Amino acid sequence: MDVLLLGASGRIGRRIAAELLDRGHAVTGVSRSGTVEGIDHAQFTAIAGDATDPDQIARLAAGHDAVGSALGPGEDDSPAVLEETMRATIEGLRRASVDRLVWTGGAGGLEVAPGTKLVETEGFPDDWEDLARAAIDAYEVLREADDLEWTYLAPAAMIEPGERTGEYRTADGELVADDDGESHISMEDFAVAFADELENADALYTYLGVGY
Numbered sequence: 001m002d003v004l005l006l007g008a009s010g011r012i013g014r015r016i017a018a019e020l021l022d023r024g025h026a027v028t029g030v031s032r033s034g035t036v037e038g039i040d041h042a043q044f045t046a047i048a049g050d051a052t053d054p055d056q057i058a059r060l061a062a063g064h065d066a067v068g069s070a071l072g073p074g075e076d077d078s079p080a081v082l083e084e085t086m087r088a089t090i091e092g093l094r095r096a097s098v099d100r101l102v103w104t105g106g107a108g109g110l111e112v113a114p115g116t117k118l119v120e121t122e123g124f125p126d127d128w129e130d131l132a133r134a135a136i137d138a139y140e141v142l143r144e145a146d147d148l149e150w151t152y153l154a155p156a157a158m159i160e161p162g163e164r165t166g167e168y169r170t171a172d173g174e175l176v177a178d179d180d181g182e183s184h185i186s187m188e189d190f191a192v193a194f195a196d197e198l199e200n201a202d203a204l205y206t207y208l209g210v211g212y
Ligand SMILES: NC(=O)c1ccc[n+]([C@@H]2O[C@H](COP(=O)([O-])OP(=O)(O)OC[C@H]3O[C@@H](n4cnc5c(N)ncnc54)[C@H](OP(=O)(O)O)[C@@H]3O)[C@@H](O)[C@H]2O)c1
Pocket: 006, 007, 008, 009, 010, 011, 012, 013, 030, 031, 032, 033, 034, 049, 050, 051, 052, 070, 071, 072, 073, 074, 085, 104, 105, 106, 107, 108, 131, 135, 154, 155, 156, 157, 158, 159
């Protein structure tokens, strides 16, 4: 598969790129800087682009089989840029006639109990609330895009660099937690889940939680 990966230079994006390349896919990795450190592979091309611009997305996406996103706001960006990049990406895919989009989202909109989202729970960190709500706003835009084949893949509450075990569990719209009630996943195993979803499209039109 030829995959355009938005946010390929980020912490999660680099691991998704590496996982896809290991599986034999070709990856064009987009970031504003146009450089992706730590990936040197014949099937990988790093390219500069701004994911808030639908024209740029359309030009970059043309000829690819699918688009993935691990976009996240930079330090100087408002969290609201997530919704802007979602709108531009959707529009860019339409113009490029690319149907498939797998998006790295946020855990905040996943349910921890019927009718209760993680972001609504007591103890959800204040510092993360704006970002979590912005990620939900972006999801609300995506869920209207039923002309695309989309999946919104959300990591567990905690996602950090770690080991690639190849193991993970998923839940439709729900936060995934382990037997001790901890919700976590390594970035490497999240990348496995992301690549599995790109290859198999098992969770179309789903806000899918991923964790151990
Ligand atoms: N538990 C959770 O819910 C959880 C935890 C962690 C992360 N996440 C989500 O996962 C996503 C990725 O996180 P991360 O930590 O890997 O982010 P990150 O390290 O900050 O990477 C963000 C990537 O997006 C790129 N980018 C930002 N704005 C762009 C634009 N306008 N055009 C093109 N590229 C752009 C950045 O490159 P440039 O700056 O060079 O453009 C970088 O490659 C985020 O949406 C984040 O909210 C969720």
